[in-house]
Amino acid sequence: MSPGITRLEGRVAVITGGVQGIGRAVALRCAAEGATVIIGDLQDDDSTAKQIVADGGQASHIVMDTRQRDDWKRLMDEAIGGHGRLDMLGNIAGVTNTFGPDNVVDLDDIGWDHVVNTDLRGVWLGMQAAIPRMLENGGGSIVNIGSMAALKGLENLAAYSAAKGGVVSLTQQAAMEYGPRGIRINCICPGTIDTPILAGITDSMKKNFEAAHIIPRLGKPEDIAAAAAFLFSDDAAFCTGEILPVDGGWNTKGSAG
Numbered sequence: 001m002s003p004g005i006t007r008l009e010g011r012v013a014v015i016t017g018g019v020q021g022i023g024r025a026v027a028l029r030c031a032a033e034g035a036t037v038i039i040g041d042l043q044d045d046d047s048t049a050k051q052i053v054a055d056g057g058q059a060s061h062i063v064m065d066t067r068q069r070d071d072w073k074r075l076m077d078e079a080i081g082g083h084g085r086l087d088m089l090g091n092i093a094g095v096t097n098t099f100g101p102d103n104v105v106d107l108d109d110i111g112w113d114h115v116v117n118t119d120l121r122g123v124w125l126g127m128q129a130a131i132p133r134m135l136e137n138g139g140g141s142i143v144n145i146g147s148m149a150a151l152k153g154l155e156n157l158a159a160y161s162a163a164k165g166g167v168v169s170l171t172q173q174a175a176m177e178y179g180p181r182g183i184r185i186n187c188i189c190p191g192t193i194d195t196p197i198l199a200g201i202t203d204s205m206k207k208n209f210e211a212a213h214i215i216p217r218l219g220k221p222e223d224i225a226a227a228a229a230f231l232f233s234d235d236a237a238f239c240t241g242e243i244l245p246v247d248g249g250w251n252t253k254g255s256a257g
């Protein structure tokens with residue numbers, strides 16, 4: 001939780017994937033810094049919103065699917081209708097390919113569509129829905145979530161890396177288009193973060209993930225939330241189109257050692 005920082009006071013945020021993992025940490029951090037948070041998630045679970053309210057903040061939960069344009073409209077209507085404005089969008093929801101192999105040859109259409117529709121199309125639909133609303137109140141800030149898979153070759157992440165690489169490029173494109181009109185759009189590329197998305201990894205995989213970082217541990221969701229809150233805030237007023245690894249130094253570290 002933020003130590004008494006109120007950088008986001010009075011701002012209205014839509015955060016996807018806020019039920020668990022990184023999205024939950026981002027939602028809690030933004031609320032702790034003063035934002036009103038509307039969480040959009042596939043899961044019908046309002047525990048994050050309830051936690052925020054119990055902590056004295058403002059939050060609501062909407063069941064939605066980031067792949068569906070109509071769901072984005074409902075989410076925006078809630079933000080604008082309920083609170084009169086939209087200042088922040090966190091495109092955090094994402095998936096890996098749980099349907100089968102994710103290497104280029106064995107990957108099938110179901111896996112490709114699931115990952116690319118969620119991780120890339122969902123981010124595009126989110127920005128498409130949010131940007132016009134932000135322009136109505138003179139600007140805003142968007143944080144998308146990429147991955148180290150967008151920046152370097154990793155095994156068995158073909159659809160995922162394609163989608164996350166698309167998020168990086170789309171972030172830069174959108175930043176170019178809307179920066180001059182007051183909307184800053186940035187992308188965080190996390191290292192391996194200890195969230196439910198890692199369910200099922202073996203101890204040896206965990207050790208390898210930890211060893212890939214210069215800081216030899218898995219990241220915490222709060223590590224990403226701290227970076228997201230910075231990018232949302234006016235402290236990042238001169239940051240747009242930035243691709244920010246928050247990865248314990250993984251992107252810097254050589255392959256040996």
Ligand SMILES: NC(=O)c1ccc[n+]([C@@H]2O[C@H](COP(=O)([O-])OP(=O)(O)OC[C@H]3O[C@@H](n4cnc5c(N)ncnc54)[C@H](O)[C@@H]3O)[C@@H](O)[C@H]2O)c1
Pocket residue numbers: 016017018019020021022023040041042043064065066067092093094095096118122145146147148189190191192193194195196197198
């Ligand atoms: N955990 C990591 O190591 C890591 C590393 C790099 C990037 N990421 C990215 O960070 C983001 C969050 O990952 P996480 O580890 O917290 O995952 P997670 O699985 O713990 O949480 C993902 C959340 O997104 C929601 N969600 C999934 N599909 C959705 C959809 N179509 N519409 C609405 N909500 C949906 C889920 O219900 C869940 O609450 C993802 O974009 C992921 O790709 C994670």
